[in-house]
Amino acid sequence: MSKLKHSLGRVLAIALAGNLISAAASAETVKIGINVPMTGFAAADGMSALTGAKLAVKQANSAGGINGDKIELIIYDDQASPKESAPIAAKMTTQDKVSVGISGSYSGATRAAASVFQSNGTPYISAFAVHPGITQAGDYVFRTSFVGIVQGRAGAKLVGKTLGKKNAVVITLKNDFGKSLAAGFKEAASKFGVNIINEYEYSIKDRQFGPIVSKVKADKPDVIYASGYFFTAGPLVSQLRAAGISVPIIGQEGYDSEKFIKIAGKASEGVIITTSLDRDSSVPETRNFISAFKEMAGVSPDMVAASGHTAVKVAVAAMKIAGTTDHKAIRDAIANLKLKASTGNISFNSLGEVKKDVQVQVVRDGAWHHYSVISDPDLLAPPTK
Amino acid sequence: MEYQITLITIVSISVMAALSLNLITGFCGQISLGHAAFYGAGAYTSAMLTTTGIPFTASLVAAAGIAGFLGLIVGFASLRVRHDFLAITTMGVGFLFVGIIRQQDVLGGEMGIFGIPDPGFGKIGYMFFCLILAGITAAFSLYLKRTWMGYSFDAIADDEDTAKMIGIDVSRYKLAAFAMGTAIAGIAGGLYAHEVKYIGPDSFGFIESVTMLAIVVIGGIGSVPGVIVAAIALTMLPQWLQIIADYKLLLYGGLLFGFMRFSPGGLAALTRKLMSVRTANVEFEEVPGGRTPER
Amino acid sequence: MLFFELTVQGLVQGSIYALIAVGLTLVYGLLRVLHVAHAGLFTLGGYIGVIVTNATGSLLLATLTAMVTVGFLGIIIYRLCYHPILDKPPFVALIASIGLFIAMEEIFRLMFGPYGLSYDAPPLMETVSIAGMNLKYAEVVVMAGTATLIGGLAFLAEKTRLGAAWRATVTDPEMAGSFGIDIIRVRYLNFFIGSALAAAAGVLVALLNNLVEPTMGSVASYKALAIIVLGGLGDVRGTLIASLVLGIIESFGTIYLGAILDRDAIAFAFLILVLMVRPRGMFAKA
Numbered sequence: 001m002s003k004l005k006h007s008l009g010r011v012l013a014i015a016l017a018g019n020l021i022s023a024a025a026s027a028e029t030v031k032i033g034i035n036v037p038m039t040g041f042a043a044a045d046g047m048s049a050l051t052g053a054k055l056a057v058k059q060a061n062s063a064g065g066i067n068g069d070k071i072e073l074i075i076y077d078d079q080a081s082p083k084e085s086a087p088i089a090a091k092m093t094t095q096d097k098v099s100v101g102i103s104g105s106y107s108g109a110t111r112a113a114a115s116v117f118q119s120n121g122t123p124y125i126s127a128f129a130v131h132p133g134i135t136q137a138g139d140y141v142f143r144t145s146f147v148g149i150v151q152g153r154a155g156a157k158l159v160g161k162t163l164g165k166k167n168a169v170v171i172t173l174k175n176d177f178g179k180s181l182a183a184g185f186k187e188a189a190s191k192f193g194v195n196i197i198n199e200y201e202y203s204i205k206d207r208q209f210g211p212i213v214s215k216v217k218a219d220k221p222d223v224i225y226a227s228g229y230f231f232t233a234g235p236l237v238s239q240l241r242a243a244g245i246s247v248p249i250i251g252q253e254g255y256d257s258e259k260f261i262k263i264a265g266k267a268s269e270g271v272i273i274t275t276s277l278d279r280d281s282s283v284p285e286t287r288n289f290i291s292a293f294k295e296m297a298g299v300s301p302d303m304v305a306a307s308g309h310t311a312v313k314v315a316v317a318a319m320k321i322a323g324t325t326d327h328k329a330i331r332d333a334i335a336n337l338k339l340k341a342s343t344g345n346i347s348f349n350s351l352g353e354v355k356k357d358v359q360v361q362v363v364r365d366g367a368w369h370h371y372s373v374i375s376d377p378d379l380l381a382p383p384t385k
Numbered sequence: 386m387e388y389q390i391t392l393i394t395i396v397s398i399s400v401m402a403a404l405s406l407n408l409i410t411g412f413c414g415q416i417s418l419g420h421a422a423f424y425g426a427g428a429y430t431s432a433m434l435t436t437t438g439i440p441f442t443a444s445l446v447a448a449a450g451i452a453g454f455l456g457l458i459v460g461f462a463s464l465r466v467r468h469d470f471l472a473i474t475t476m477g478v479g480f481l482f483v484g485i486i487r488q489q490d491v492l493g494g495e496m497g498i499f500g501i502p503d504p505g506f507g508k509i510g511y512m513f514f515c516l517i518l519a520g521i522t523a524a525f526s527l528y529l530k531r532t533w534m535g536y537s538f539d540a541i542a543d544d545e546d547t548a549k550m551i552g553i554d555v556s557r558y559k560l561a562a563f564a565m566g567t568a569i570a571g572i573a574g575g576l577y578a579h580e581v582k583y584i585g586p587d588s589f590g591f592i593e594s595v596t597m598l599a600i601v602v603i604g605g606i607g608s609v610p611g612v613i614v615a616a617i618a619l620t621m622l623p624q625w626l627q628i629i630a631d632y633k634l635l636l637y638g639g640l641l642f643g644f645m646r647f648s649p650g651g652l653a654a655l656t657r658k659l660m661s662v663r664t665a666n667v668e669f670e671e672v673p674g675g676r677t678p679e680r
Numbered sequence: 681m682l683f684f685e686l687t688v689q690g691l692v693q694g695s696i697y698a699l700i701a702v703g704l705t706l707v708y709g710l711l712r713v714l715h716v717a718h719a720g721l722f723t724l725g726g727y728i729g730v731i732v733t734n735a736t737g738s739l740l741l742a743t744l745t746a747m748v749t750v751g752f753l754g755i756i757i758y759r760l761c762y763h764p765i766l767d768k769p770p771f772v773a774l775i776a777s778i779g780l781f782i783a784m785e786e787i788f789r790l791m792f793g794p795y796g797l798s799y800d801a802p803p804l805m806e807t808v809s810i811a812g813m814n815l816k817y818a819e820v821v822v823m824a825g826t827a828t829l830i831g832g833l834a835f836l837a838e839k840t841r842l843g844a845a846w847r848a849t850v851t852d853p854e855m856a857g858s859f860g861i862d863i864i865r866v867r868y869l870n871f872f873i874g875s876a877l878a879a880a881a882g883v884l885v886a887l888l889n890n891l892v893e894p895t896m897g898s899v900a901s902y903k904a905l906a907i908i909v910l911g912g913l914g915d916v917r918g919t920l921i922a923s924l925v926l927g928i929i930e931s932f933g934t935i936y937l938g939a940i941l942d943r944d945a946i947a948f949a950f951l952i953l954v955l956m957v958r959p960r961g962m963f964a965k966a
Contacts, residue, residue, distance in 0.1 A: 039634040039786065041895050043794035077623075077630035082588055084623055086581045087391045091624075094387040111499050111583040120387070133499035133583070174487060174942060176495045176585075202934070203942045205899050207889045210689030211931045218682050231796065235889045242807050244814045262798045263890045265805070416771050462952070465959045469714060469770060473909045474955055476902060477948035484945020591902060595778055602775045635786035641779025646765060649772040 029072040030065070030325065032057065032315055033098035034308075035088050035105050035113060037080035042106055044231070045304045048257075049104030049127055050075065051297050052308030059292065060316045067320060073312075074098060078105050082112035089116035089124075098122065099325045100315040104308045107131035107176045114141045123318075123331045127311040128253075128304055131176045132383065135352040140331050142352040144311045144343070145276065147382050148177060151252055152184020154274045154358040154374045155225055159185075159250055160192025162360075162372060163272075165223035169216050170199040171236065173254075178227035181252055185225055188379065197221050202228075207235045213243045222247050229254040230302070234263025241267035248272060257302030261363055268363045272371055276343035277306045278359045280370035289342035310341040353382035390512050391580075396620045397515035398576045403600040403616040404522045404609065405569035408529070409562050410598065411607035414542030415463055416472040419479030420570060420597050425589030426482065427452040427571025428578040432498045435579070441504040445575045452571020453564045460563030464556050467545070479594050486586045497585025504579050515576050522569055526609045534558065542607070603644050605653025614652055685813050686931045692819045692888075694927020695826035699881035700900050701907040701919045702830060703874030709850050709914030710870050712770065713762055714905060716777040718878055719897030720784030721757075725750045725879025726892040727788065730797045739803045743883045747876040754875025755868045763867075781901055788894035796893035804887055818887040829880060830920060833873065837916075846870065850914070903944070906951045912961035922962055926950065 034053055037046035057073045065071055074096050078085040085105065092098045093116060101117050101124040103110040110129040117124035118138035126134050126141070130148040135141050146154075159165050168189070172182040182199065189196055197219050200212045216224065226236060226249060233255045240249065241264075253275040261268045278286060289309060293301040301309075318333035319325070339346045344356035358380060362371040374380070406420045427448035434444035459478050466474050486492050506514055529535045537558045540548040549555050578584045596619070604615030619637075626633045648655045700722055707715040725746040732742035761780060765772050804817035837843040848856040849866040857863050881900075886892045907926055911919030926947055933946035941949060954962055 038630050039789070041898070043789055043894075044796070047794050075630070076627055077633060079623070079634075082581050082583055082585070083395065083577075087388065087395060087624060090391040091388040108497065108583065108585045108587055111497075112581045115582045116391075131496060131499070133496070136500065174495060176497075179495050200935070201938055201942075203944070206943060207885075207891070207896075208689075208693055210692065211686050211935050214682055214685035214689065215935055217685075231891060231893060234891060238890060239816075242805070242814060242816045244807075259795055259798070265802055265890065410771075416774075462956065466955055469708075469712075469913065470909060470955065470959065472714070472771075472774065473905050474952060477906060477952045480902075480944045480948040481941075481952065484942045484948075485940070487942055488940055598771075599775060599778070602771060606771070631790070632786075635783055635790070638779045638782030638784075638786060642761070642776050642783060643779075645772045645776030645779065646761065649765065649768045 028069055030069045030319060031072050031074055031096055031098040032100050032102060032312065033074045033076070033092035033096055034102040034312075035076045035078040035085055035092070035109065037105050037109070038075075038077035040079040040081070042080035045106070045128075045229075046077075046080070046104060048302050048304040049308035052293070052301065052305035052310075053102060053104060053127075053312045055289075055293055055296050055305075056309045056312035056316065058296070060312075066316060067323060071316065078109045078113075080106040080109050082108045085109035085113040086116060089113035090120075093117060093120040093122045099319060099327070100125065100330060102308070102311045102315060103127060103129060104304075104311075105129065107134065110134050111137070114138075117141065121327050123315070123327060123334055125311045125315055125334070128307040130180055132180065136385070139335075139352065140327075142314070142334055142348055142354075144314055144341075144346060144354050145307050146253070146356075146358070147353055148180025149184035149187070150380050150382050151274050151358065152181040152186075153188040153379050154184075154376075155181070155250055155252065156185045156188035156192050156194055157374055157376065157379060158272070158274060158360060158372075159223050159225060160189065160194040162374075163223065163248060165248070166193060167195050167197050167221045168223045168225050169197050169219050169221040171212060171216070171224060171226035171228075172199060172201045173227045173229070173232060174201045174203050177229075177254060181227045182225075202232070202236075204229070204232065206232065209236050209239050213239050213245070216240065217243055217245055224249045226250070227252055227254065230257040230260040230263065234260050234268075237271055238264045238267040250274075253277075253303040256361070256368070257304075258300045259302070261366055261368075269366075270363060272360060272362045274358050274374070275303055275361055276356070276359055277301070277303055277361075278370050278373075279361065279368045283340070285340045286342045306342050310343045310346065313341050314339055314346060349382055349384055351382065351384050353384075355380070355382065387508060390508050392621065392624065394512045394515050394580050395577075396617050397512070397519040398573050398580065399600070399620040400613050400616040401515075401519045401522045401573040401576070402570055402597055403604070403612050404519075404526050405566045405573060406597050407601050407604075407607065407609070407612045408526060408566035408569070410601055411542070411612070414545070415559065415562065416468070416598070417475040417594075418472050418591070418598060419459075419475035419477070419482070419594050420567075421589040421591075421593035422479045422482035423452040423456055423567035423570040424574040424577070424593070424597075425486070425584075425586075426455050427574030428584050428589070429486065429492060429498070429574075430571065431575030432501045432578040432584055433492070435502050435504075436498065436500070441502075441579065445572050448571040448575035449568040450571075452574065453568030456563045456567025456570075457560060459567070460560040463559060463563060476591065476594070479589075479591055483586045483590050486589075493585070495586070497583060498578075499583040501578055501582040501584070503582070511580065515580075518572065518576065523609055523613060530609070534561065539607075599641050603641070603651050605651030608651065608653030611651050611653030611656070681812060684811065686935065687928055688813060688815070690928030690931030691924060692822050692927070693930065694924035695822050696881050696885055696888075697900075697903065697907055697927055698826055698830060698920050698923035699877045699884070701904045701911070701923050702833070702916055703877040704904045705908040705911065705914055705916060705919040706870050706874040708908060709916075710867060711762060711766060713766075713773040714770070714777065715762075715874075716774065716901050716905070717757060717761075717780040717784060718874070719901035719904065720781045720788075721750050721754055721875045722878040722882045722885075722900050723784070723788060723892065723894070723897040724753070725882030726886040726896060727792060727797065727882075728879070729883030729886050730799055730892050733803065734797075734800045737801075739883075739887075743880060746879040746883050750879035750882075751872040751876035754871040754878075757875075758867060758871040781897070785894050785897065792894065794894065796891050796896075798890050798892075799886070802887070802890045816888075818884070822884045822888065825880065825884060829877060833877075833916070836873075842869070899944070903947060906947055910951055910954055910962050912963045915961070915963055918961060918963035925962075
């Protein structure tokens with residue numbers, strides 16, 4: 001028994017020491033906390049989001065910081081797991097005492113952390129996690145990317161009105177991202193004269209879609225609405241084309257990465273997606289972001305990186321306006337913010353959801369290019385509760 | 386302080402979950418690679434009940450019941466298969482559980498269940514609640530070891546065929562172990578759901594099951610103090626290692642490997658060895674479930 | 681037509697499973713070890729395949745390089761990891777292997793980045809029409825390659841002295857040893873061949889998807905375990921058949937059962953069903 005106490009005692013001592021070290025004082029800086037998956041299955045997106053965030057901090061600091069104070073980005077790896085993100089959120093709010101928190105992580109982890117940020121009255125901005133419950137955590141939680149439902153609706157308009165297609169097959173990634181996109185698409189489909197022939201689902205681990213491809217071929221749709229990330233969409237699109245299916249394929253911001261084009265190769269030509277980043281944009285914010293990111297990271301940015309960048313930008317802008325590190329003031333500043341970022345004109349509704357246009361991009365000559373813009377405030381109105 | 390409170394709460398829940406697996410694996414020698422399914426079943430049961438207004442403590446009882454019931458079913462399956470087959474069957478159960486949950490919108494589907502209501506104990510009160518439950522689990526495990534059931538568990542873990550020969554009703558004890566272990570895991574799951582206030586299918590998959598098993602194995606299968614220390618250490622590890630965040634998982638894998646390679650009896654055996662070196666006694670290292678080559 | 685297509689796709693997927701699972705069952709048959717880290721060798725094979733092809737332009741060279749390199753790595757893993765713990769209870773090797781696999785995935789991520797690698801000029805992308813169905817050359821190569829490799833393995837096992845020594849060692853190591861067979865060498869051969877097959881699978885999967893990722897082995901790590909149990913632990917022919925059968929079951933299952941279960945759940949539901957009826961696998965000599 002004493003053996004147990006001894007080892008327990010040792011373990012606890014080390015634990016407390018560890019905490020004290022990390023709580024060591026830092027100078028007069030403004031702290032922004034961010035949780036991203038750096039290890040585990042979501043490491044790719046975590047890296048993108050973090051790089052985007054780091055760029056935003058770097059840019060803000062070289063422009064004089066926030067009213068003179070330098071910004072310090074406090075980074076945590078949450079492995080995209082709610083079990084890890086909850087204590088991290090507690091640490092960020094009560095120990096690091098961040099002014100604003102950013103989530104560069106997936107929905108589960110973000111949702112768990114959001115509760116903590118809300119109950120501790122610290123503003124929290126979700127860069128790209130789509131789960132509707134995130135903003136429902138409370139008025140301190142904001143989201144700078146589209147809720148899945150909204151983007152799905154935009155997809156329906158794109159398919160039905162812009163492209164004029166009638167019969168669609170929906171291929172859905174089985175997670176909150178894919179399912180909410182499909183839900184939005186299906187909800188708005190009839191409004192634009194789109195008939196959904198069939199829907200198929202696949203798991204985030206799948207890379208071989210043979211059975212679905214065969215079934216889709218038999219369905220003979222005139223358009224395919226497929227949700228996924230670059231590592232699923234790349235193989236999927238490649239396999240659809242190889243099977244001889246030549247109808248338009250519509251994707252979303254999960255595709256929005258150079259890797260998608262690399263993986264799918266020639267098959268990616270002509271794929272259209274709804275997203276927030278316009279590569280051909282003449283808007284200075286977007287152009288600057290793209291070139292600055294390329295310079296810093298050596299690769300072109302993807303949607304996730306742009307989201308991370310925008311989230312931090314929002315935080316910085318709000319803190320400048322608030323002029324203080326008081327959480328309530330910052331929160332109000334975010335709520336009333338109107339900001340131009342690489343991912344569009346950002347403003348929030350009462351729930352903390354972003355209101356902005358949907359960019360539509362297409363792959364042409366092996367790169368993403370502007371296709372159109374969907375600007376329909378009623379259609380794109382995010383939920384308010 | 387809140388950070389430490391959250392940590393202690395999560396650690397207590399981990400300890401409880403690990404000890405529940407220790408009952409099945411450690412005491413009865415049945416390797417389960419799907420324990421997270423029962424943890425998850427408890428979490429989902431409890432969360433679904435409290436979100437419809439049922440009081441928290443009642444939901445925990447239900448969680449234990451459902452998880453224990455599912456455990457009993459799996460326990461029956463375990464009677465038909467052994468050792469490596471059992472490990473993989475339990476792994477299959479884990480995948481089946483997650484696979485089913487994902488598809489049922491009534492269980493939250495991909496979205497999971499969020500906005501789980503606060504149990505109302507306050508942060509510190511809840512921490513003590515979890516600590517107490519973990520403590521009870523530990524005490525129960527220790528007590529069990531000293532009873533007839535405990536001796537039978539040991540015998541079964543050591544050599545099932547011999548145990549049968551000397552008249553131990555192996556089936557009954559195996560089922561008991563499964564039911565108890567999974568019921569406790571169910572309660573732990575309910576506690577988890579109400580701490581993190583969001584659960585989704587991703588939290589209860591194969592990786593979670595492996596983590597639980599790793600804790601038990603590193604602690605020393607069957608050793609209650611060993612498993613407790615391992616649970617504390619391995620749950621805190623990701624938080625401590627934030628400094629080397631990029632190498633965290635690498636270290637974790639290395640740790641698992643290193644322990645198995647150099648001290649398969651886990652922390653318990655390591656400590657025993659250190660103690661014996663000091664007292665200059667020759668210790669005979671016993672690890673339950675010794676290998677008998679099958680022809 | 682759909683039926684035919686689904687079956688063919690099942691065979692393609694099943695072939696990949698077979699290449700991985702056969703290696704795994706070889707190890708199990710000889711040592712009773714659940715070699716989860718085998719999936720890490722599969723991933724490494726994929727990486728080497730892509731890197732060498734991108735560097736030299738030759739897929740064939742890449743495949744050979746991958747198979748040989750990973751084969752030797754398999755031997756090293758045996759020597760450093762499994763050999764010293766063979767006398768311990770089975771869970772020790774299992775957890776050690778899991779730890780090793782996690783570490784391998786992380787090393788891949790740290791070395792090659794989290795985004796994964798693709799071919800600069802993906803080979804075998806053209807399609808051919810067979811019996812009305814469009815198949816990529818890569819898919820045909822997968823099936824043909826698997827048949828060749830497994831066929832070669834069978835030839836080795838049945839018709840050569842080496843194979844005879846191997847089979848003897850699997851059946852009864854002590855007896856084989858007393859006949860002068862070097863057990864350790866046989867184990868080295870075992871790991872080499874198993875790992876080389878996994879590497880080949882990795883190269884082929886990289887071809888099919890045009891993507892290798894650090895975590896691409898994670899599905900294989902547990903799925904292969906299910907397959908070797910289905911096929912009867914240690915039974916190569918059973919594993920081969922179980923692989924193909926599972927590929928086809930998943931192929932049909934994802935379409936017709938997709939609403940209730942996902943792909944992995946279908947595979948494991950099938951496994952559990954079989955085990956309840958035949959606790960020692962589909963082909964166990966009861």
